Amino acid sequence: MTNETIGDLHEDNWRQVCESLRSEIGEAAYQSWVKPMTIRGVADGAARISVPTRFMRDWVVAHYVERLGSLWTALDKAIECVDISIQPERALKPIESAAKSTAPVAAAATGAAHGVARIDTRRASDIGQVGISGPLDSRFTFDNFVVGKPNEFAYAAARRVAEAPSVPFNPLFLYGGVGLGKTHLMHAIAQHICRQDPKRTVIYLSAEKFMYRFIRALKEQNTVDFKDMFRNVDVLMIDDVQFIGGKGATQEEFFHTFNALVDQGRQIVISADKSPSDLEGMEERLQSRLNCGLVADIHATTYELRLGILQSKAEQLKVDVPQKMMEFLAHKITANVRELEGALNRVVAHSQLVGREITLETAQEVLHDLLRANDRRVTIEEIQKQVASHFNIRGSDMHSARRARSVARPRQVAMYLAKQLTSRSLPEIGRKFGGRDHTTVMHAVKKVEELRECDSSFAEDVELLRRMLEG
Ligand code: ADP
Ligand code: MG
Numbered sequence: 001m002t003n004e005t006i007g008d009l010h011e012d013n014w015r016q017v018c019e020s021l022r023s024e025i026g027e028a029a030y031q032s033w034v035k036p037m038t039i040r041g042v043a044d045g046a047a048r049i050s051v052p053t054r055f056m057r058d059w060v061v062a063h064y065v066e067r068l069g070s071l072w073t074a075l076d077k078a079i080e081c082v083d084i085s086i087q088p089e090r091a092l093k094p095i096e097s098a099a100k101s102t103a104p105v106a107a108a109a110t111g112a113a114h115g116v117a118r119i120d121t122r123r124a125s126d127i128g129q130v131g132i133s134g135p136l137d138s139r140f141t142f143d144n145f146v147v148g149k150p151n152e153f154a155y156a157a158a159r160r161v162a163e164a165p166s167v168p169f170n171p172l173f174l175y176g177g178v179g180l181g182k183t184h185l186m187h188a189i190a191q192h193i194c195r196q197d198p199k200r201t202v203i204y205l206s207a208e209k210f211m212y213r214f215i216r217a218l219k220e221q222n223t224v225d226f227k228d229m230f231r232n233v234d235v236l237m238i239d240d241v242q243f244i245g246g247k248g249a250t251q252e253e254f255f256h257t258f259n260a261l262v263d264q265g266r267q268i269v270i271s272a273d274k275s276p277s278d279l280e281g282m283e284e285r286l287q288s289r290l291n292c293g294l295v296a297d298i299h300a301t302t303y304e305l306r307l308g309i310l311q312s313k314a315e316q317l318k319v320d321v322p323q324k325m326m327e328f329l330a331h332k333i334t335a336n337v338r339e340l341e342g343a344l345n346r347v348v349a350h351s352q353l354v355g356r357e358i359t360l361e362t363a364q365e366v367l368h369d370l371l372r373a374n375d376r377r378v379t380i381e382e383i384q385k386q387v388a389s390h391f392n393i394r395g396s397d398m399h400s401a402r403r404a405r406s407v408a409r410p411r412q413v414a415m416y417l418a419k420q421l422t423s424r425s426l427p428e429i430g431r432k433f434g435g436r437d438h439t440t441v442m443h444a445v446k447k448v449e450e451l452r453e454c455d456s457s458f459a460e461d462v463e464l465l466r467r468m469l470e471g
Contacts, residue, residue, distance in 0.1 A: 006041050013075045014039040014047075020071050021064065026342055032349065033060055038087070045080035047072055050087035057086050059349065062317075070135040133203045134239075140187035146312050148305030151181055154296040158185040161267060162192035169294040171258075171268035175275050176298030177423060179336025182271040186237050189269060193235055200234040207243040211250045218249065230257050237269040241290075246281030255286050268293075278427055280438060306330035306340055313341055319348050325360045332371055335423075343367055378421045378469045380414075380432045386469055387414040390461070399434035412444035413462060419445050421469055 018037075022030040036056060040048040047069075051057050060068075061084055069082045142162070147155045154174050161172050174182050190202045205213075217226035230236060236257070244251050261268055272279060275297065276290035301309075307330040314321040321344070333340045350366045351358045364371065384398040391410035398411055411433065418429045419441065426438035433441070452459040 006039060010042045010047075010076075011039065013072060016075060017068060017071045021068065024067070025064070029342065029345065029349075033064060037084075040085070040087070042079070045078055046083050047079050047081070048083045048085065050085045053086065057084050059352070060084055063345070066138050070137065074135040134205055134209060136187045136190055136204060137184075138191070140184040141191060142188045144312070144316070145181065145184055145188060146305065146309045148302060148308060150299035150301055150305055151176075154181075154185060154298045157294055157296040158189050158269075161269060162189040163196075167265055167267045170262050171270050171290065171293040173276060173290055173293060173295045174269070174271045174298065175273065175295070177273060177300060177336065179338035180298045180301065181337060182298060183239055186239055186269060186271055190235070190237060201232060202235040202237065203230070203233045204237040204239070206239045207241045210238055210254065211244060211247060214250050214253050223253075226253075227257070230261065233261070233266060235267045235269065236261055237271075239271050241270050241272045242274060242279055244282070245279050251283060251286060255283070255289070258286075258289065262289075274425055278425065280426060301334065301337060301340075303330050306334070306337075309337055309340060310344055313344055314348075317344075317348055319351075319358070321348070321358055322360065325358060325363050328360055328363065329367075335377075339370070343370055346370075380418045380422060380424060380429065383417045383421065383469060384414050384432075387417065387465060390465055401434065412447055413465065415441050415444040416448035416462070417466060417469065420466065 018030075018034055021034050025034070033056070037049050037051050037060065040050050042048065049068075051060055065082055065084060069079070072079045072082065142155075142159060145151075145155060154176070157169075157172055158174070160168050174185060176182055186204060190204045193200055193202055213229075214223075214226060217223045238254070241254075244254055258268060270290060274280075275295060276282070276287045279287060279290075282290075307326060310321070310326040310330060314326065325347070329340065329343055333343050347358055347363045347366050351362065356362065385395055387410050388395045388398060391406075391413075393407050393410055397407040398414055400407070402408070415429055415433060418424060418432070419426070422429075424432075426441045430436040430438045430441045448462065452462060
């Protein structure tokens with residue numbers, strides 16, 4: 001081992017990697033698995049991490065190390081692999097000498113196990129696109145995607161784009177609620193294309209990253225370089241494009257990049273949480289261009305799909321999960337696949353930690369909080385009813401055109417709570433309030449937020465209602 005030092009830069013990168021993982025896997029998993037990891041140093045292209053127990057090492061290697069590696073490689077191209085060693089906590093310091101005594105047991109290489117993501121960034125750098133493409137999750141492949149009624153169309157469209165020798169439709173616009181597999185499908189397309197034809201360049205970026213890069217280029221008066229980054233790309237993928245809505249200059253730039261690439265016959269793949277026509281703050285000409293290709297939506301999961309996904313995940317985890325428990329979870333956790341996966345991971349981790357078999361009972365115990373939250377999904381109708389009765393107005397006033405403050409204010413509170421407590425979009429909420437426009441809902445949300453700031457009894461009212469509705 002040569003010159004093993006940590007250094008501020010590596011520490012910073014490590015912190016960023018941890019934070020990204022945290023937002024991806026959730027707080028509970030983060031606390032259990034990521035937080036106990038300690039960075040030991042970086043040397044010879046290897047990032048060295050230690051964890052306190054063997055169990056932890058195995059778990060981290062099985063579940064997180066690839067992702068960890070790809071996130072790290074994205075920040076620092078020099079990182080080629082990650083070594084995870086076991087280091088009981090009390091023996092942690094001093095770093096240098098302790099590092100020498102650890103045996104790096106499981107070396108899950110970002111290079112080998114995660115080739116695609118790395119090759120991707122490297123290739124980008126060859127043509128002056130250092131790190132522009134975000135990291136790809138090697139687990140997000142077509143093979144690992146469970147197909148069912150709600151997503152079969154989106155899946156077929158994604159496969160088509162990945163396999164077609166020329167552009168089949170442009171753009172491919174994937175949309176659907178949170179955690180339903182949009183990012184998974186995009187990564188699958190990118191990885192398939194890279195594997196099939198390493199000469200094709202793919203850039204995958206979140207819309208936020210795109211925005212960030214563009215704004216930075218503006219500040220540095222370097223927009224020519226920014227444009228150049230996209231000029232040679234064969235496939236451009238922008239994830240979560242709803243974040244570009246309302247951002248004038250970025251939207252403009254996106255529109256031009258988009259048009260230029262389409263004109264050159266390059267493939268574009270976009271994802272968003274809404275259909276092009278429902279995207280808020282999106283210019284009409286951009287909306288209509290987005291609508292030009294193939295628009296494929298991913299619907300909410302069905303029970304069958306959820307069960308299928310659980311079975312597939314259990315197989316990947318190589319654990320025996322009783323059918324009854326999977327059926328139970330598929331019934332209970334309906335919001336999205338991410339939550340469902342998280343639930344399964346938690347149950348499995350728990351059973352391995354305490355060394356007991358997985359049963360329906362332990363699952364109920366371990367997932368107590370999650371199950372409770374899923375038991376109570378508030379509907380807009382319930383909110384309207386509760387708010388109307390609280391403020392002593394008629395239920396029908398929630399839909400009426402009356403603008404007297406005595407009814408308008410409660411209506412605004414109900415809209416605000418609908419935004420907070422349900423996953424409905426602003427236009428959907430507007431429709432439920434007598435066909436109002438989404439800007440009315442937006443205004444209501446802002447108004448209630450302002451009033452909460454300056455009127456404490458009003459704030460208490462809203463808080464009380466929220467707690468009652470959440471049960
Ligand atoms: P989105 O981008 O739509 O918010 P993601 O693509 O990030 O959702 O999916 C959330 C999680 O659920 C990921 O871990 C993904 O692998 C998983 N997932 C979603 N849909 C499926 C599916 N049909 N089969 C297998 N895994 C899925
Ligand atoms: Mg996503």
